[in-house]
Amino acid sequence: MEPTSNEIDREFRFFRTYKNGRVEKFYTTHKIPPPNDPITGIHDPTRKLPVLFYIHGGGFCFESAFSPLYHNHVASLVTEARVIAVSVEYGLYPDQPIPACYEDSWAALKWVVSHSATNGPEPWLNEYADFDRLFISGDSAGANISHHLAVRVGPDGLSGVKVNGIVLVHPFFGGLKEDDEMWLYMCPENGGLQDRRLKPPTEDLAGIGCGRVLIFFAAEDHLREVGQRYYDELAKSKWGGSVEVVEHEGESHVFHQMKPDWEKATNLMKKFGSFINQK
Structure with a gap:
Protein backbone atom coordinates (compact mmCIF):
# COMPACT_ATOMS: atom_id res chain seq x y z
CA MET A 1 0.00 0.00 0.00
CA GLU A 2 1.11 3.56 -0.70
CA PRO A 3 1.84 5.55 2.49
CA THR A 4 -0.87 8.05 3.40
CA SER A 5 -0.31 11.79 3.75
CA ASN A 6 -0.45 11.65 7.56
CA GLU A 7 2.01 8.82 8.28
CA ILE A 8 4.94 10.50 10.04
CA ASP A 9 8.43 9.29 9.20
CA ARG A 10 10.72 11.62 11.23
CA GLU A 11 10.21 14.62 13.49
CA PHE A 12 12.84 17.26 14.28
CA ARG A 13 13.03 20.63 16.02
CA PHE A 14 11.88 22.64 13.00
CA PHE A 15 9.97 20.21 10.78
CA ARG A 16 8.54 16.72 10.39
CA THR A 17 8.63 14.45 7.37
CA TYR A 18 5.98 12.01 6.20
CA LYS A 19 6.41 8.62 4.63
CA ASN A 20 4.97 9.87 1.35
CA GLY A 21 7.80 12.43 1.10
CA ARG A 22 5.89 15.49 2.33
CA VAL A 23 7.74 17.91 4.62
CA GLU A 24 5.84 20.03 7.14
CA LYS A 25 7.72 22.99 8.59
CA PHE A 26 6.75 24.29 12.01
CA TYR A 27 7.54 27.90 11.12
CA THR A 28 6.49 30.05 8.20
CA THR A 29 8.45 33.00 6.87
CA HIS A 30 6.74 36.19 5.77
CA PRO A 35 13.48 48.68 -1.03
CA ASN A 36 13.56 50.61 -4.27
CA ASP A 37 16.64 52.58 -3.21
CA PRO A 38 19.39 50.34 -1.79
CA ILE A 39 21.61 53.28 -0.82
CA THR A 40 19.09 55.10 1.38
CA GLY A 41 20.82 56.39 4.50
CA ILE A 42 24.25 57.13 3.04
CA HIS A 43 24.74 60.73 4.15
CA ASP A 44 28.31 61.22 2.96
CA PRO A 45 28.56 60.03 -0.65
CA THR A 46 32.27 60.89 -0.76
CA ARG A 47 33.19 58.39 1.98
CA LYS A 48 33.50 54.69 1.30
CA LEU A 49 32.03 52.41 3.95
CA PRO A 50 32.89 48.95 5.32
CA VAL A 51 30.98 46.04 3.81
CA LEU A 52 28.98 43.68 6.03
CA PHE A 53 28.12 40.37 4.37
CA TYR A 54 25.28 39.00 6.53
CA ILE A 55 23.88 35.46 6.56
CA HIS A 56 20.57 34.86 8.33
CA GLY A 57 19.83 31.98 10.69
CA GLY A 58 16.87 29.64 10.74
CA GLY A 59 18.13 26.10 11.14
CA PHE A 60 19.06 25.81 7.43
CA CYS A 61 15.36 25.37 6.63
CA PHE A 62 13.47 28.63 7.26
CA GLU A 63 13.79 32.42 7.54
CA SER A 64 14.90 34.81 4.82
CA ALA A 65 16.91 37.92 4.09
CA PHE A 66 13.52 39.40 3.13
CA SER A 67 11.69 38.60 6.38
CA PRO A 68 10.82 41.64 8.55
CA LEU A 69 12.90 40.11 11.37
CA TYR A 70 16.14 40.02 9.39
CA HIS A 71 15.46 43.07 7.25
CA ASN A 72 15.01 45.18 10.39
CA HIS A 73 17.98 43.58 12.13
CA VAL A 74 20.38 44.20 9.24
CA ALA A 75 19.03 47.73 8.79
CA SER A 76 19.79 48.40 12.46
CA LEU A 77 23.31 47.04 12.00
CA VAL A 78 23.78 49.37 9.03
CA THR A 79 22.83 52.34 11.19
CA GLU A 80 24.87 51.28 14.22
CA ALA A 81 28.04 50.23 12.40
CA ARG A 82 27.81 52.66 9.47
CA VAL A 83 28.31 49.96 6.87
CA ILE A 84 26.98 48.80 3.55
CA ALA A 85 25.24 45.47 4.11
CA VAL A 86 24.56 42.63 1.71
CA SER A 87 22.05 40.18 3.18
CA VAL A 88 22.10 36.72 1.60
CA GLU A 89 19.06 34.77 0.39
CA TYR A 90 20.35 31.20 0.22
CA GLY A 91 18.66 27.91 -0.62
CA LEU A 92 16.78 26.16 2.20
CA TYR A 93 15.77 22.60 2.94
CA PRO A 94 13.70 20.87 1.59
CA ASP A 95 13.64 22.74 -1.73
CA GLN A 96 17.43 22.92 -1.73
CA PRO A 97 19.06 20.50 0.72
CA ILE A 98 22.41 21.20 2.32
CA PRO A 99 25.02 22.05 0.93
CA ALA A 100 23.02 24.59 -1.12
CA CYS A 101 23.22 27.09 1.76
CA TYR A 102 27.03 26.98 1.72
CA GLU A 103 27.39 27.10 -2.06
CA ASP A 104 24.83 29.87 -2.50
CA SER A 105 26.53 31.98 0.18
CA TRP A 106 29.94 31.44 -1.42
CA ALA A 107 28.54 32.46 -4.82
CA ALA A 108 27.02 35.57 -3.23
CA LEU A 109 30.33 36.48 -1.58
CA LYS A 110 32.15 36.15 -4.90
CA TRP A 111 29.47 38.35 -6.48
CA VAL A 112 30.16 41.04 -3.89
CA VAL A 113 33.91 40.70 -4.44
CA SER A 114 33.37 41.17 -8.19
CA HIS A 115 32.75 44.87 -7.42
CA SER A 116 36.20 45.44 -5.92
CA ALA A 117 37.54 46.80 -9.21
CA THR A 118 34.57 49.26 -9.31
CA ASN A 119 33.12 47.67 -12.44
CA GLY A 120 30.61 45.23 -10.95
CA PRO A 121 26.91 44.99 -11.85
CA GLU A 122 25.66 47.07 -8.87
CA PRO A 123 26.64 50.76 -9.03
CA TRP A 124 26.05 51.33 -5.28
CA LEU A 125 28.68 48.73 -4.38
CA ASN A 126 31.11 50.11 -6.96
CA GLU A 127 30.62 53.60 -5.60
CA TYR A 128 30.39 53.23 -1.83
CA ALA A 129 32.02 49.95 -0.73
CA ASP A 130 35.44 49.88 0.93
CA PHE A 131 36.70 46.41 0.03
CA ASP A 132 39.66 46.73 2.37
CA ARG A 133 37.11 46.45 5.19
CA LEU A 134 34.92 43.43 4.51
CA PHE A 135 33.23 41.58 7.38
CA ILE A 136 31.29 38.32 7.31
CA SER A 137 28.63 37.64 9.91
CA GLY A 138 25.59 35.58 10.74
CA ASP A 139 23.60 34.16 13.61
CA SER A 140 22.94 30.51 14.50
CA ALA A 141 23.00 28.58 11.19
CA GLY A 142 24.23 31.77 9.52
CA ALA A 143 27.17 31.88 11.93
CA ASN A 144 28.04 28.32 10.93
CA ILE A 145 27.98 29.31 7.26
CA SER A 146 30.03 32.45 8.02
CA HIS A 147 32.78 30.35 9.56
CA HIS A 148 32.92 28.09 6.53
CA LEU A 149 33.12 31.04 4.16
CA ALA A 150 36.08 32.36 6.14
CA VAL A 151 37.73 28.94 5.88
CA ARG A 152 37.07 28.92 2.16
CA VAL A 153 38.62 32.38 1.82
CA GLY A 154 41.64 30.85 3.54
CA PRO A 155 44.98 32.40 4.45
CA ASP A 156 45.56 33.50 0.84
CA GLY A 157 42.41 35.64 0.84
CA LEU A 158 40.25 36.77 -2.07
CA SER A 159 41.76 38.90 -4.80
CA GLY A 160 40.79 42.55 -4.51
CA VAL A 161 39.38 42.46 -0.96
CA LYS A 162 40.48 42.09 2.63
CA VAL A 163 38.28 40.12 5.01
CA ASN A 164 38.99 41.92 8.28
CA GLY A 165 36.89 39.76 10.56
CA ILE A 166 33.92 37.53 11.19
CA VAL A 167 31.17 38.00 13.77
CA LEU A 168 29.47 34.81 14.96
CA VAL A 169 26.25 35.34 16.90
CA HIS A 170 25.05 32.33 18.93
CA PRO A 171 26.72 29.91 16.49
CA PHE A 172 25.69 26.34 15.70
CA PHE A 173 28.54 23.83 15.44
CA GLY A 174 27.04 20.43 16.18
CA GLY A 175 27.37 18.51 19.41
CA LEU A 176 23.67 18.27 20.27
CA LYS A 177 22.05 14.98 19.28
CA GLU A 178 18.70 16.40 18.17
CA ASP A 179 20.18 19.21 16.08
CA ASP A 180 22.96 17.02 14.68
CA GLU A 181 20.46 14.43 13.46
CA MET A 182 18.38 17.18 11.85
CA TRP A 183 21.44 18.64 10.05
CA LEU A 184 22.54 15.21 8.81
CA TYR A 185 19.02 14.53 7.54
CA MET A 186 18.99 17.82 5.61
CA CYS A 187 22.40 16.99 4.09
CA PRO A 188 21.99 13.69 2.21
CA GLU A 189 25.67 13.51 1.32
CA ASN A 190 27.32 14.02 4.68
CA GLY A 191 30.39 12.86 6.54
CA GLY A 192 28.57 11.83 9.69
CA LEU A 193 29.03 13.49 13.06
CA GLN A 194 32.61 14.44 12.13
CA ASP A 195 31.53 16.31 8.99
CA ARG A 196 33.74 19.43 8.91
CA ARG A 197 30.70 21.64 8.32
CA LEU A 198 29.13 20.29 11.50
CA LYS A 199 32.27 20.01 13.65
CA PRO A 200 35.14 22.15 12.29
CA PRO A 201 38.49 20.31 12.44
CA THR A 202 41.68 21.92 13.70
CA GLU A 203 43.10 22.45 10.21
CA ASP A 204 40.03 24.45 9.18
CA LEU A 205 40.21 26.62 12.30
CA ALA A 206 43.88 27.29 11.66
CA GLY A 207 43.09 28.42 8.11
CA ILE A 208 40.40 31.03 8.78
CA GLY A 209 40.95 33.84 6.29
CA CYS A 210 40.79 36.87 8.57
CA GLY A 211 42.64 38.30 11.54
CA ARG A 212 39.81 38.89 14.01
CA VAL A 213 36.80 36.94 15.29
CA LEU A 214 34.03 38.15 17.59
CA ILE A 215 31.70 35.55 19.12
CA PHE A 216 28.49 36.39 20.97
CA PHE A 217 27.07 33.93 23.50
CA ALA A 218 23.76 33.92 25.37
CA ALA A 219 24.11 32.16 28.72
CA GLU A 220 20.75 30.33 28.46
CA ASP A 221 21.18 29.36 24.80
CA HIS A 222 20.95 25.63 24.08
CA LEU A 223 23.92 26.16 21.72
CA ARG A 224 26.08 27.81 24.37
CA GLU A 225 28.20 24.72 25.10
CA VAL A 226 28.96 23.90 21.46
CA GLY A 227 29.87 27.53 20.85
CA GLN A 228 32.31 27.36 23.73
CA ARG A 229 33.89 24.27 22.22
CA TYR A 230 34.40 26.17 18.95
CA TYR A 231 36.05 29.02 20.85
CA ASP A 232 38.31 26.67 22.80
CA GLU A 233 39.40 24.81 19.67
CA LEU A 234 40.02 28.07 17.79
CA ALA A 235 42.14 29.41 20.65
CA LYS A 236 44.23 26.21 20.64
CA SER A 237 44.69 26.16 16.88
CA LYS A 238 47.59 27.72 14.95
CA TRP A 239 45.32 30.37 13.44
CA GLY A 240 47.23 33.31 14.95
CA GLY A 241 44.47 35.90 14.96
CA SER A 242 42.60 37.48 17.86
CA VAL A 243 39.27 36.16 19.14
CA GLU A 244 36.94 38.02 21.48
CA VAL A 245 33.90 36.70 23.31
CA VAL A 246 30.90 38.63 24.64
CA GLU A 247 28.33 36.80 26.77
CA HIS A 248 24.91 38.01 27.87
CA GLU A 249 23.71 36.48 31.12
CA GLY A 250 20.13 35.31 31.50
CA GLU A 251 19.42 35.46 27.75
CA SER A 252 18.48 32.76 25.26
CA HIS A 253 19.11 32.07 21.58
CA VAL A 254 18.92 35.16 19.30
CA PHE A 255 17.29 37.16 22.09
CA HIS A 256 18.45 40.40 20.46
CA GLN A 257 16.13 39.85 17.51
CA MET A 258 13.13 38.92 19.64
CA LYS A 259 13.65 41.93 21.93
CA PRO A 260 15.57 44.51 19.85
CA ASP A 261 14.87 47.35 22.31
CA TRP A 262 16.15 45.35 25.29
CA GLU A 263 19.21 46.87 26.98
CA LYS A 264 21.33 43.78 26.33
CA ALA A 265 20.27 43.74 22.67
CA THR A 266 21.39 47.35 22.38
CA ASN A 267 24.67 46.36 24.02
CA LEU A 268 25.15 43.59 21.46
CA MET A 269 24.54 45.94 18.55
CA LYS A 270 26.95 48.56 19.90
CA LYS A 271 29.67 45.95 20.38
CA PHE A 272 29.04 44.65 16.86
CA GLY A 273 29.49 48.16 15.48
CA SER A 274 32.61 48.93 17.50
CA PHE A 275 34.22 45.67 16.35
CA ILE A 276 33.73 46.65 12.72
CA ASN A 277 35.02 50.19 13.23
CA GLN A 278 37.98 49.21 15.41
CA LYS A 279 41.17 50.81 14.12
Missing part, protein backbone atom coordinates in the same frame (compact mmCIF):
# COMPACT_ATOMS: atom_id res chain seq x y z
CA LYS A 31 8.70 38.16 3.17
CA ILE A 32 8.63 41.86 2.37
CA PRO A 33 9.68 43.37 -0.97
CA PRO A 34 13.19 44.87 -1.20
Whole structure:
Protein backbone atom coordinates (compact mmCIF):
# COMPACT_ATOMS: atom_id res chain seq x y z
CA MET A 1 0.00 0.00 0.00
CA GLU A 2 1.11 3.56 -0.70
CA PRO A 3 1.84 5.55 2.49
CA THR A 4 -0.87 8.05 3.40
CA SER A 5 -0.31 11.79 3.75
CA ASN A 6 -0.45 11.65 7.56
CA GLU A 7 2.01 8.82 8.28
CA ILE A 8 4.94 10.50 10.04
CA ASP A 9 8.43 9.29 9.20
CA ARG A 10 10.72 11.62 11.23
CA GLU A 11 10.21 14.62 13.49
CA PHE A 12 12.84 17.26 14.28
CA ARG A 13 13.03 20.63 16.02
CA PHE A 14 11.88 22.64 13.00
CA PHE A 15 9.97 20.21 10.78
CA ARG A 16 8.54 16.72 10.39
CA THR A 17 8.63 14.45 7.37
CA TYR A 18 5.98 12.01 6.20
CA LYS A 19 6.41 8.62 4.63
CA ASN A 20 4.97 9.87 1.35
CA GLY A 21 7.80 12.43 1.10
CA ARG A 22 5.89 15.49 2.33
CA VAL A 23 7.74 17.91 4.62
CA GLU A 24 5.84 20.03 7.14
CA LYS A 25 7.72 22.99 8.59
CA PHE A 26 6.75 24.29 12.01
CA TYR A 27 7.54 27.90 11.12
CA THR A 28 6.49 30.05 8.20
CA THR A 29 8.45 33.00 6.87
CA HIS A 30 6.74 36.19 5.77
CA LYS A 31 8.70 38.16 3.17
CA ILE A 32 8.63 41.86 2.37
CA PRO A 33 9.68 43.37 -0.97
CA PRO A 34 13.19 44.87 -1.20
CA PRO A 35 13.48 48.68 -1.03
CA ASN A 36 13.56 50.61 -4.27
CA ASP A 37 16.64 52.58 -3.21
CA PRO A 38 19.39 50.34 -1.79
CA ILE A 39 21.61 53.28 -0.82
CA THR A 40 19.09 55.10 1.38
CA GLY A 41 20.82 56.39 4.50
CA ILE A 42 24.25 57.13 3.04
CA HIS A 43 24.74 60.73 4.15
CA ASP A 44 28.31 61.22 2.96
CA PRO A 45 28.56 60.03 -0.65
CA THR A 46 32.27 60.89 -0.76
CA ARG A 47 33.19 58.39 1.98
CA LYS A 48 33.50 54.69 1.30
CA LEU A 49 32.03 52.41 3.95
CA PRO A 50 32.89 48.95 5.32
CA VAL A 51 30.98 46.04 3.81
CA LEU A 52 28.98 43.68 6.03
CA PHE A 53 28.12 40.37 4.37
CA TYR A 54 25.28 39.00 6.53
CA ILE A 55 23.88 35.46 6.56
CA HIS A 56 20.57 34.86 8.33
CA GLY A 57 19.83 31.98 10.69
CA GLY A 58 16.87 29.64 10.74
CA GLY A 59 18.13 26.10 11.14
CA PHE A 60 19.06 25.81 7.43
CA CYS A 61 15.36 25.37 6.63
CA PHE A 62 13.47 28.63 7.26
CA GLU A 63 13.79 32.42 7.54
CA SER A 64 14.90 34.81 4.82
CA ALA A 65 16.91 37.92 4.09
CA PHE A 66 13.52 39.40 3.13
CA SER A 67 11.69 38.60 6.38
CA PRO A 68 10.82 41.64 8.55
CA LEU A 69 12.90 40.11 11.37
CA TYR A 70 16.14 40.02 9.39
CA HIS A 71 15.46 43.07 7.25
CA ASN A 72 15.01 45.18 10.39
CA HIS A 73 17.98 43.58 12.13
CA VAL A 74 20.38 44.20 9.24
CA ALA A 75 19.03 47.73 8.79
CA SER A 76 19.79 48.40 12.46
CA LEU A 77 23.31 47.04 12.00
CA VAL A 78 23.78 49.37 9.03
CA THR A 79 22.83 52.34 11.19
CA GLU A 80 24.87 51.28 14.22
CA ALA A 81 28.04 50.23 12.40
CA ARG A 82 27.81 52.66 9.47
CA VAL A 83 28.31 49.96 6.87
CA ILE A 84 26.98 48.80 3.55
CA ALA A 85 25.24 45.47 4.11
CA VAL A 86 24.56 42.63 1.71
CA SER A 87 22.05 40.18 3.18
CA VAL A 88 22.10 36.72 1.60
CA GLU A 89 19.06 34.77 0.39
CA TYR A 90 20.35 31.20 0.22
CA GLY A 91 18.66 27.91 -0.62
CA LEU A 92 16.78 26.16 2.20
CA TYR A 93 15.77 22.60 2.94
CA PRO A 94 13.70 20.87 1.59
CA ASP A 95 13.64 22.74 -1.73
CA GLN A 96 17.43 22.92 -1.73
CA PRO A 97 19.06 20.50 0.72
CA ILE A 98 22.41 21.20 2.32
CA PRO A 99 25.02 22.05 0.93
CA ALA A 100 23.02 24.59 -1.12
CA CYS A 101 23.22 27.09 1.76
CA TYR A 102 27.03 26.98 1.72
CA GLU A 103 27.39 27.10 -2.06
CA ASP A 104 24.83 29.87 -2.50
CA SER A 105 26.53 31.98 0.18
CA TRP A 106 29.94 31.44 -1.42
CA ALA A 107 28.54 32.46 -4.82
CA ALA A 108 27.02 35.57 -3.23
CA LEU A 109 30.33 36.48 -1.58
CA LYS A 110 32.15 36.15 -4.90
CA TRP A 111 29.47 38.35 -6.48
CA VAL A 112 30.16 41.04 -3.89
CA VAL A 113 33.91 40.70 -4.44
CA SER A 114 33.37 41.17 -8.19
CA HIS A 115 32.75 44.87 -7.42
CA SER A 116 36.20 45.44 -5.92
CA ALA A 117 37.54 46.80 -9.21
CA THR A 118 34.57 49.26 -9.31
CA ASN A 119 33.12 47.67 -12.44
CA GLY A 120 30.61 45.23 -10.95
CA PRO A 121 26.91 44.99 -11.85
CA GLU A 122 25.66 47.07 -8.87
CA PRO A 123 26.64 50.76 -9.03
CA TRP A 124 26.05 51.33 -5.28
CA LEU A 125 28.68 48.73 -4.38
CA ASN A 126 31.11 50.11 -6.96
CA GLU A 127 30.62 53.60 -5.60
CA TYR A 128 30.39 53.23 -1.83
CA ALA A 129 32.02 49.95 -0.73
CA ASP A 130 35.44 49.88 0.93
CA PHE A 131 36.70 46.41 0.03
CA ASP A 132 39.66 46.73 2.37
CA ARG A 133 37.11 46.45 5.19
CA LEU A 134 34.92 43.43 4.51
CA PHE A 135 33.23 41.58 7.38
CA ILE A 136 31.29 38.32 7.31
CA SER A 137 28.63 37.64 9.91
CA GLY A 138 25.59 35.58 10.74
CA ASP A 139 23.60 34.16 13.61
CA SER A 140 22.94 30.51 14.50
CA ALA A 141 23.00 28.58 11.19
CA GLY A 142 24.23 31.77 9.52
CA ALA A 143 27.17 31.88 11.93
CA ASN A 144 28.04 28.32 10.93
CA ILE A 145 27.98 29.31 7.26
CA SER A 146 30.03 32.45 8.02
CA HIS A 147 32.78 30.35 9.56
CA HIS A 148 32.92 28.09 6.53
CA LEU A 149 33.12 31.04 4.16
CA ALA A 150 36.08 32.36 6.14
CA VAL A 151 37.73 28.94 5.88
CA ARG A 152 37.07 28.92 2.16
CA VAL A 153 38.62 32.38 1.82
CA GLY A 154 41.64 30.85 3.54
CA PRO A 155 44.98 32.40 4.45
CA ASP A 156 45.56 33.50 0.84
CA GLY A 157 42.41 35.64 0.84
CA LEU A 158 40.25 36.77 -2.07
CA SER A 159 41.76 38.90 -4.80
CA GLY A 160 40.79 42.55 -4.51
CA VAL A 161 39.38 42.46 -0.96
CA LYS A 162 40.48 42.09 2.63
CA VAL A 163 38.28 40.12 5.01
CA ASN A 164 38.99 41.92 8.28
CA GLY A 165 36.89 39.76 10.56
CA ILE A 166 33.92 37.53 11.19
CA VAL A 167 31.17 38.00 13.77
CA LEU A 168 29.47 34.81 14.96
CA VAL A 169 26.25 35.34 16.90
CA HIS A 170 25.05 32.33 18.93
CA PRO A 171 26.72 29.91 16.49
CA PHE A 172 25.69 26.34 15.70
CA PHE A 173 28.54 23.83 15.44
CA GLY A 174 27.04 20.43 16.18
CA GLY A 175 27.37 18.51 19.41
CA LEU A 176 23.67 18.27 20.27
CA LYS A 177 22.05 14.98 19.28
CA GLU A 178 18.70 16.40 18.17
CA ASP A 179 20.18 19.21 16.08
CA ASP A 180 22.96 17.02 14.68
CA GLU A 181 20.46 14.43 13.46
CA MET A 182 18.38 17.18 11.85
CA TRP A 183 21.44 18.64 10.05
CA LEU A 184 22.54 15.21 8.81
CA TYR A 185 19.02 14.53 7.54
CA MET A 186 18.99 17.82 5.61
CA CYS A 187 22.40 16.99 4.09
CA PRO A 188 21.99 13.69 2.21
CA GLU A 189 25.67 13.51 1.32
CA ASN A 190 27.32 14.02 4.68
CA GLY A 191 30.39 12.86 6.54
CA GLY A 192 28.57 11.83 9.69
CA LEU A 193 29.03 13.49 13.06
CA GLN A 194 32.61 14.44 12.13
CA ASP A 195 31.53 16.31 8.99
CA ARG A 196 33.74 19.43 8.91
CA ARG A 197 30.70 21.64 8.32
CA LEU A 198 29.13 20.29 11.50
CA LYS A 199 32.27 20.01 13.65
CA PRO A 200 35.14 22.15 12.29
CA PRO A 201 38.49 20.31 12.44
CA THR A 202 41.68 21.92 13.70
CA GLU A 203 43.10 22.45 10.21
CA ASP A 204 40.03 24.45 9.18
CA LEU A 205 40.21 26.62 12.30
CA ALA A 206 43.88 27.29 11.66
CA GLY A 207 43.09 28.42 8.11
CA ILE A 208 40.40 31.03 8.78
CA GLY A 209 40.95 33.84 6.29
CA CYS A 210 40.79 36.87 8.57
CA GLY A 211 42.64 38.30 11.54
CA ARG A 212 39.81 38.89 14.01
CA VAL A 213 36.80 36.94 15.29
CA LEU A 214 34.03 38.15 17.59
CA ILE A 215 31.70 35.55 19.12
CA PHE A 216 28.49 36.39 20.97
CA PHE A 217 27.07 33.93 23.50
CA ALA A 218 23.76 33.92 25.37
CA ALA A 219 24.11 32.16 28.72
CA GLU A 220 20.75 30.33 28.46
CA ASP A 221 21.18 29.36 24.80
CA HIS A 222 20.95 25.63 24.08
CA LEU A 223 23.92 26.16 21.72
CA ARG A 224 26.08 27.81 24.37
CA GLU A 225 28.20 24.72 25.10
CA VAL A 226 28.96 23.90 21.46
CA GLY A 227 29.87 27.53 20.85
CA GLN A 228 32.31 27.36 23.73
CA ARG A 229 33.89 24.27 22.22
CA TYR A 230 34.40 26.17 18.95
CA TYR A 231 36.05 29.02 20.85
CA ASP A 232 38.31 26.67 22.80
CA GLU A 233 39.40 24.81 19.67
CA LEU A 234 40.02 28.07 17.79
CA ALA A 235 42.14 29.41 20.65
CA LYS A 236 44.23 26.21 20.64
CA SER A 237 44.69 26.16 16.88
CA LYS A 238 47.59 27.72 14.95
CA TRP A 239 45.32 30.37 13.44
CA GLY A 240 47.23 33.31 14.95
CA GLY A 241 44.47 35.90 14.96
CA SER A 242 42.60 37.48 17.86
CA VAL A 243 39.27 36.16 19.14
CA GLU A 244 36.94 38.02 21.48
CA VAL A 245 33.90 36.70 23.31
CA VAL A 246 30.90 38.63 24.64
CA GLU A 247 28.33 36.80 26.77
CA HIS A 248 24.91 38.01 27.87
CA GLU A 249 23.71 36.48 31.12
CA GLY A 250 20.13 35.31 31.50
CA GLU A 251 19.42 35.46 27.75
CA SER A 252 18.48 32.76 25.26
CA HIS A 253 19.11 32.07 21.58
CA VAL A 254 18.92 35.16 19.30
CA PHE A 255 17.29 37.16 22.09
CA HIS A 256 18.45 40.40 20.46
CA GLN A 257 16.13 39.85 17.51
CA MET A 258 13.13 38.92 19.64
CA LYS A 259 13.65 41.93 21.93
CA PRO A 260 15.57 44.51 19.85
CA ASP A 261 14.87 47.35 22.31
CA TRP A 262 16.15 45.35 25.29
CA GLU A 263 19.21 46.87 26.98
CA LYS A 264 21.33 43.78 26.33
CA ALA A 265 20.27 43.74 22.67
CA THR A 266 21.39 47.35 22.38
CA ASN A 267 24.67 46.36 24.02
CA LEU A 268 25.15 43.59 21.46
CA MET A 269 24.54 45.94 18.55
CA LYS A 270 26.95 48.56 19.90
CA LYS A 271 29.67 45.95 20.38
CA PHE A 272 29.04 44.65 16.86
CA GLY A 273 29.49 48.16 15.48
CA SER A 274 32.61 48.93 17.50
CA PHE A 275 34.22 45.67 16.35
CA ILE A 276 33.73 46.65 12.72
CA ASN A 277 35.02 50.19 13.23
CA GLN A 278 37.98 49.21 15.41
CA LYS A 279 41.17 50.81 14.12
